[in-house]
Amino acid sequence: xxxxxxxxxxxxxxxxxxxxxxxxxxxxxxxxxxxxxxxxxxxxxxxxxxxxxxxxxxxxxxxxxxxxxxxxxxxxxxxxxxxxxxxxxxxxxxxxxxxxxxxxxxxxxxxxxxxxxxxxxxxxxxxxxxxxxxxxxxxxxxxxxxxxxxxxxxxxxxxxxxxxxxxxxxxxxxxxxxxxxxxxxxxxxxxxxxxxxxxxxxxxxxxxxxxxxxxxxxxxxxxxxxxxxxxxxxxxxxxxxxxxxxxxxxxxxxxxxxxxxxxxxxxxxxxxxxxxxxxxxxxxxxxxxxxxxxxxx
Numbered sequence: 001x002x003x004x005x006x007x008x009x010x011x012x013x014x015x016x017x018x019x020x021x022x023x024x025x026x027x028x029x030x031x032x033x034x035x036x037x038x039x040x041x042x043x044x045x046x047x048x049x050x051x052x053x054x055x056x057x058x059x060x061x062x063x064x065x066x067x068x069x070x071x072x073x074x075x076x077x078x079x080x081x082x083x084x085x086x087x088x089x090x091x092x093x094x095x096x097x098x099x100x101x102x103x104x105x106x107x108x109x110x111x112x113x114x115x116x117x118x119x120x121x122x123x124x125x126x127x128x129x130x131x132x133x134x135x136x137x138x139x140x141x142x143x144x145x146x147x148x149x150x151x152x153x154x155x156x157x158x159x160x161x162x163x164x165x166x167x168x169x170x171x172x173x174x175x176x177x178x179x180x181x182x183x184x185x186x187x188x189x190x191x192x193x194x195x196x197x198x199x200x201x202x203x204x205x206x207x208x209x210x211x212x213x214x215x216x217x218x219x220x221x222x223x224x225x226x227x228x229x230x231x232x233x234x235x236x237x238x239x240x241x242x243x244x245x246x247x248x249x250x251x252x253x254x255x256x257x258x259x260x261x262x263x264x265x266x267x268x269x270x271x272x273x274x275x276x277x278x279x280x281x282x283x284x285x286x287x288x289x290x291x292x293x294x295x296x297x
Contacts (some may be wrong), residue, residue, distance in 0.1 A: 002075065003027050003072055006029070006031070007045070009028070009031065009036055009080065010030060010032040010034040013212060014032070016212050017219040018216075021219070027071045029043060029074065030042045030043065031043050032045065033046060047100075047101035048101050050107065053107070054108040057105070058074075076117070077105065077119075078118045079118070079120065082098040082155075083097055083152070095152070095155045099159065106163065106166055115173050118176045119175070119178070122179060123180060123181045123182070123234065126270070128153070128204060130203070133149075135206070135254070135257055136257075138246070138250060138260065139263060140206065140234075141234070142232055163230045177230070179232050179234045180210060180235045181234070182205055183209075183210055185212050189290040192287050196244075203249075203253045206270060207240040207242045207249060208241070208269060209241050210235055211283065214283045217281065218281050221279040233279060234275060235275055235281065236268045236272050236283070237268055237285070237286060238272070238286065239286055241287060245266065246269060247259065
């Protein structure tokens with residue numbers, strides 16, 4: 001699989017995914033409504049239109065990157081082309097846009113014989129924000145049933161079910177859903193000192209995060225991993241955002257929620273064990289190594 005269509009490639013995560021794929025020898029086509037940094041060819045695409053989704057998957061776009069590698073029809077798909085978080089648009093708008101764009105691009109990919117679909121689900125399917133229903137245990141794994149708390153999360157849960165059913169119709173196609181944690185860039189790490197002063201600000205996702213560059217790695221790993229069927233994996237950093245220990249944080253903010261034996265002081269409380277085992281994902285970046293966050297330590 002050398003020709004990869006990335007939807008939403010102009011976004012924060014999409015740009016990193018494209019750079020990661022180009023650096024590893026892939027030819028990439030970006031399908032988005034928004035211009036990007038020019039790393040590869042941009043096909044202006046509205047994914048809520050089925051015809052445009054089909055065109056994007058079938059496109060032979062000519063020269064697509066600075067190394068003059070040609071793109072000849074998508075062999076695999078990285079679908080990041082959704083409204084990326086709740087609260088950026090009215091809830092019904094987010095739900096409608098994300099569910100229909102995902103249905104259209106999944107359908108187009110299957111119609112045209114794409115065998116690997118990697119796509120962005122979300123940590124929010126785990127019940128985030130954890131204000132109504134506390135976790136059963138920590139670190140949270142993929143096993144508990146989804147608990148969507150808003151239209152954004154509900155669209156992701158329905159998209160996970162869509163992937164399972166479409167994979168059942170097309171057993172030769174693999175769907176890999178990435179339940180991506182709160183994505184932070186280097187600029188975002190300047191907020192870390194304020195979060196240390198008030199851990200309650202970040203308790204909504206158990207103080208978890210993921211560096212945007214590690215999401216790019218996760219997308220590539222999901223394309224390459226020897227997995228089949230339809231599955232989902234939590235993608236987070238290896239640590240929490242806090243200097244306080246997990247035992248201190250959980251005792252204060254989630255008393256009574258058991259912490260799995262062997263969990264270390266600053267280990268992520270959104271478990272990435274499955275992603276490590278099945279995808280070969282290993283986060284490389286931590287806020288602890290970023291100069292902008294030094295004041296927090």
